[in-house]
Amino acid sequence: MNELALLLAATLGAGTPLAIAGMGLLLNERAGVLNLGAEGLMLIGAVTGFACAFHTGNDWLGFGAGAAAGAVVAAGFGWLVIWLNTNQYATGLAISLFGGGFSAFVGTSYVGRKLVERGDYSIPLLRDLPFLGTALFRQHPTICLTVVLVGAVAWGLYRTRAGLVLRSIGESPESAHALGYAVRRIRLLAVVSGGALCGVSGAYLSVVYAPLWVEGMVAGRGWIALALTVFATWRPARVLLGAYLFGGVTMLQLHLQARGVQLPLQFMSMLPYLATIAVLVLISRNPLWIRVNMPASLGKSFFPGS
């Protein structure tokens, strides 16, 4: 029983960064902007978050710094794709490549550094619950806050006027423009908040999950988060579910190893990537299903007044 609780705890820990980044990308994509720069934003968030947590000794400041860095770079991305109408694929790729280089450059002096020992995160009373205590409440509070975040995004998207406007811009920016909504500004807002969430996700990886800074440490999670939004057919709750599923796959390899399964380490490490491909194949094989759920203007530029 305890082993299962620990496995669940590890799964949630591994799924959380995917869920946070997935939420950010969901906001982007619901507004019609495809951000292939997620990997780069996460790397920049990771290195900034780590640097800040290293110098201040405070995780939350690290998270804040990661969010700010992600937001600033995402604002640049937003300016390019929303105002200059550059190709969203190419620009996102450029952000990913830039993020990889920039984070490696900034992070050179932080490689091998250790964060100060942190206090106990467990929540009093709740941590003593028989099963859930171990599974949920003895970990970093981000794990629980992520669930709150997903709930908030879901509520915001489907139960508020602002969410309705955001979704309508993702479906048909022309109609939203005709109704008098500031399509570009709202898109930029979505891109910036999405970037901030990607930054937080990166900071979680370097400050809490790892906790250290290594070049390229995000290891494709930004791309997996992008795949998650497709898998979830752009619904917040399903993104969370998918994130935990992938967290489970990541943990499964460690679990199998501990059980003494004779498979080379490298093949086990392939599991999350192969799982992403498998999931994409399964979910995409029905083109109608994708077309019905995908925000109709996803990846397309919008020219006001045209």
Added chain:
Amino acid sequence: MGALSPLIALLVTVTVAGVLFVALGKDPAQGLSVFLFQPWNGVRAVTELGLKATPLILCALGLAVCFRANVWNIGAEGQFLLGAIGGGGLALWATTNGAVVGRWAFFPLLIAAGALAGAFWAAVVAWLRDRFNASEILVSLMLVYVADLLLNYLVFGPWKDPKGWNFPQTMSFSAVTEVPRLVRGMRLNWGFPLALALAVVLWLFLFRTYRGMQLQVGGPAPAAARYAGFSSRSALWTSLLVSGGLAGIAGAFEVAGPMGQLTPYVSNGYGFTAIIVAFVGRLHPLGCVLSSVLLAMFVIGGELAQTRIGLPAALTGVFQGVLLLSLLACDTLIHYRPRWMTSR
């Protein structure tokens, strides 16, 4: 005007680089000379530049074809690694079993092994896209990580040099397997002229054949392509197989050329740099050759910056990112006239 954009982007990047050098407390003139002039300083340096440009040309040519066909293959890195595994595997086999053929007979075999392995990796992407409609962007990228782990498995496991003090590398390949060199005493090899020849071939294919035209119409005008009856499936398969094959050849040349053995660090990120090369080269085969040389300068400059002025080699990545971002911005600013207005 479109051809001007890379030059302006380069200017922006150089300016950013100069400012960055000042901010880091280095002499900007010295810093820029390391990136812009040192790679051209002397015959040996120029041949090294050609050597570094070769894999970039090969990968970027394939990507240019893909991007023109609106196929977003961003996994050239993975296809490169598979080519390195294919070419490296063949060279390793020839080394352990004693080569049965001469150097010039082995060269085409090496090319075939690399091309087949790379094309196979790209074919997986094409098949999943064609049959299951899975996004080629995500699949090709995921396969980069899979290829990297596969390479790691091989060099840490079955292919490890038994006399290599447990280093993750294969044994050094025998001399027969080496890509024939162009000039005695220099590392530059026949891969470079071959890459140039392939650039011309692809230029002919894209702009002088009916099939090449069919392939490109699907990019900017998918509706027109459908109306004309041009198959988007054929464009998908052709572009991915060409791109995978070329990246695979690049990988094979790298292991059997300057490396001489298979290690986990065979790539240096060529497949990702090639994305920038393709865009800076305006997705034009001949433009890609020029931009490969430019980006190769950046790669060599980054290495020199590390040894000569003590800056991290990761600087190259920053400059590459800035170059591509400013290029994309320039394109819009050249084609459209900015006008301040209060429209939202």
